Amino acid sequence: MRILMVSQYYRPEGAHVVNELAETLAERGHEVVVLTGFPNYPAGVLFEGYRQSWRSVESDGAVTVRRVPLVTSHSSNPLGRILNYASFALSTLTASGLARRADVVYVYATQMTAALAPAIWRAFGGAPYVLHVQDLWPESITESGMLPPAVSKTVERSLSGWLRWTYQRAAATIAIAPTMLRTLRTRGVPRDRGHVVFNWGRRIADPTDPAAGGETGENEADGVGLDVMYAGTLGDLQDLDTAIHAAHLASDLEGFTLHIVGGGLAEPRLRRLAEELGTTNVRFHGLVPSDRMAAMYRRSHFQLVPLRDIEIFRGTIPSKFQASMSLGIPVVTTVAGDLTEIVRTNELGFAARPEDPASLARAFREAHAASAEQRSAFAERALDYYDKTMTRETSTARIEQILATAATEGTR
Incomplete structure (x- = not known):
């Protein structure tokens, strides 16, 4: 498959799910392009060695990475956070050529704003898209404490209709837990298009190797206290x-x-x-x-x-x-x-x-x-x-199959 992955975060940022999914899909023979922003998470400061531009293309192994500019911010200031999310969503609209060449679009939805361009592309005959929902919206915004209660209510009302439209038109929606999927179904995800796939963990050391922890000058947990x-x-x-x-x-x-x-x-x-x-x-x-x-x-x-x-x-x-x-x-x-x-x-x-x-x-x-x-x-x-x-192999294989099924929508 020709897979376009849309994610606000990507390597060298530590979004290990989308980083490792792109790598795994490429290893399995798929043509993978990642559409992402310039790295600035979690501090909201552009990483050293990067300068924002409209035509930035790089290679990450077998994965092609296309970066688009965005407002860099990750402060408690709600305006800065909103500009960060919205600017990436609007910048991705300029990459419609990538969408036309794709068989399927995968959306890493830590912020649902990343789904804006894929949903619009699909509405005008573009490739089917799959949502991988990491955080429920609008609650991730309205209950974060960033916004005053009155503003939170306004944001909730303004987002709810668009979110339902986006869920209903997705070829598939992946939730990271059963309760999340049940909630998403009440918000527009068709029953036959919803799936649960646990995020996989990053095994940062071999649990059977006592030396893998490195030298720290302190004793390891020994059962005492x-x-x-x-x-x-x-x-x-x-x-x-x-x-x-x-x-x-x-x-x-x-x-x-x-x-x-x-x-x-x-x-x-x-x-x-x-x-x-x-x-x-x-x-x-x-x-x-x-x-x-x-x-x-x-x-x-x-x-x-x-x-x-x-x-x-x-x-x-x-x-x-x-x-x-x-x-x-x-x-x-x-x-x-x-x-x-x-x-x-x-x-x-x-x-x-x-x-x-x-x-x-x-x-x-x-x-x-x-x-x-x-x-x-x-x-x-x-x-x-x-x-x-919760292994990488188990979860990525399930996502690969969901993408393959979704891609058939584009051939009908």
Whole structure:
């Protein structure tokens, strides 16, 4: 197939799903072109070595990459974020020639605005398109805290009709969790065109190789006490305030530390909260180079996977869950809905209610009380679950088949 992939993010940005899908499809003999912006995520600053232009074409192995200009921004300023999303969507319209040559268009929908051009192309006889929905809209905008309530209502009303039109005309829509698919069906996705494909994890180290973690000068997790690690963005949606309060409630647990790795807009507030509580079992590590992350993972007994109590998150499976499973590390999660069900049903760790410090503190106590044998069993189940449901090979093969079926629409 001739596949055009539309994604606001692409290598060298760390959007591993679209990066690895493009690579895999090219390896399988397809002609792959990626239409993307100039790299600036997550800081909103253009990467060194890049200058924006209208005619930028480069090669990434067997993948052709066409870049279009956009407003670089990733701040808490809603105007900057909206301009960032909208400018990419409008810039992609200039690449209609790529769409005319494609058999199928794949849209990596972290922002649904990336679907604007593919939907318009299709309306005028262009190639069928497949949506790979990563975040539900409009809630990802209206419930992010960026917009005042009155503005959020206006944005929701203005986007809802366009989103339904886009879903209805897609040749297929891929959701990353069952609850997300059920929600998308209520918003226009035809029943026979909706699919669930779990995002795959990035196995950053061989879980069977004790030397893969690298040298850090600290001992790996040894079953003594409890080391829980959160690794990711420090933002409002992650609800790390609850995690810090819960850690404080569990401060009597011997050898218990909550490690927070990463950076973000909420970091100063979170550090102040820990200081005001006087908690001594929360440790901030800041941003850690990627080549040291395997070692960080190895020093933890459990990974913390939290999110706020928002309806759309019931159909969300954060990528840190797959990363943890790939290394055989069980989780403590506050993500209600699909993820809590997966963790409990498959015995992959412990689940607590979101935005409930007392509930999360109880989960920390259960994890602390787990014996070495129980933790080993958790690890074995985590690896088995990952290998059966969340590998790159399994998920990309399903997406390839969905694209092939969608491409037949263009030949009718």
